[in-house]
Amino acid sequence: MICEICKKIFKTFSSLKKHVNKNHINITFEKYCLKYLIKDINEQYCELCGEKKRFIGKENLMYKQYCGICAKKSESFNQMPTGRRFTMLDCRLKELKKYLKSLCSNQEAPIL
Numbered sequence: 204m205i206c207e208i209c210k211k212i213f214k215t216f217s218s219l220k221k222h223v224n225k226n227h228i229n230i231t232f233e234k235y236c237l238k239y240l241i242k243d244i245n246e247q248y249c250e251l252c253g254e255k256k257r258f259i260g261k262e263n264l265m266y267k268q269y270c271g272i273c274a275k276k277s278e279s280f281n282q283m284p285t286g287r288r289f290t291m292l293d294c295r296l297k298e299l300k301k302y303l304k305s306l307c308s309n310q311e312a313p314i315l
């Protein structure tokens with residue numbers, strides 16, 4: 204691992220991180236990563252909504268997968284027991300059927 208600013212060599216990523224935080228105070232470690240380590244600048248934005256994501260700063264994980272809001276959304280759905288997930292979808296389906304029925308009954312001569 205080499206510090207791209209002063210070309211000092213480090214054994215681990217975390218010692219490089221400490222070094223940048225301590226010695227290059229005019230640049231945050233996040234900015235350092237964006238400038239020298241992350242190839243895709245879009246990495247810092249949430250792929251679902253485009254919001255800026257939280258910086259983690261690990262060698263294999265620079266940013267969270269989603270922004271806080273999207274992570275919460277996907278988490279609450281993923282953590283739902285499978286059974287409940289189906290019930291939820293089933294409820295939606297019933298609502299939809301009811302809605303379609305009401306649409307049809309409102310028409311004097313249904314097309315179908």
Ligand SMILES: [Zn+2]
Nearest residue numbers: 206208209210
């Ligand atoms: Zn340095």
Ligand SMILES: [Zn+2]
Nearest residue numbers: 249252270273
């Ligand atoms: Zn998002």
